[in-house]
Amino acid sequence: MGLIMSAMAGGSMYSQMINFVTDTMYTFVQDSENEEQFQAAILRIFKSLNSSLPGKHYDVPPDSEIRTAFNDWEKASNDEIRKMIFVNFIRDKVRLNKIDSVTMFTGIAAPPAAMAAKRAAETVPQIKMIKNVPDVLFVPGMTVAALFFVKMSKSMAMAKIAT
Template identity: 45%
Template sequence: MGMFMSFMGKGRPQPPPQLAGFLMRALYKQFAEKDIRSFEAFQIAVLDIFNTFNSALPGKHVDVPPQGHIEECFKEWKEAAKATKKKRIFINFMTQSVTVNKSDDYTVITGIVTPPVAMAAKRAGENVPQLKIIKAIPDVIFVPSATVLALITMKLSRRIIPKSLARP
């Protein structure tokens, strides 16, 4: 991921200009091959590029720019008469709008704290007569399931509870 962000001009050290130019030419070639006549087609082409990034790169993913930025770029791109100017607009848009998706602190803390808590809860639950069935579930299944469930619950609660209520 770091190499990709270096190619996009967001990380240090910077790659050689030839390598960054090669990457941008390849992106623009993929983009220009599509028949783009409307904003919807333009947006689908941009989303396809970001989908390609996220499916090809392991680890961190890149965020898609807001629809307003895509609309602004489309207006500039459509007004440009020459193919070279369209290419320059596209390259500027890609270098300015690519941002790495950042995990918030709550996700990281939940991912670190949940497995030991799940193991402790399982051990405590094995001694409760009503929960004797918990012994039948292997730790290899119980701990990851509890972690994923905790992460999903945390993500949903972060979307439901406004940020102004979460932090005083």
């Protein structure tokens, strides 16, 4: 019964839901007077999306793409065209954040590697005190350190590629 009523009201339930979400997002940027306010509104949208949707996180588009969208948005003559530009920007530029395979492999391999390293280090006389560190603290600490190292090395490599 609900599907019939929604079809009679002007479209599918999915399209009505998408229209509601885009209308809500558009209210964030509607009153932007300059590029900084527009970018802050875009960041607010992504912050609310990432905090309200459990498990899903979306990447914010680069500043250059936001700047281009703002320039197109600012040149638009009326509010309907501005809304269409904004909806197209969100549809084209919003991407789901995906974990790369190196990070996934590190997260899986780090705990057993940390346990093996701790067992091996317990036999070395110079670092025998590692026996005093409980496994409950050592394994998660080493896993977080490994993930931090992978993330930092990846960002440093991307910075070298960008320059």
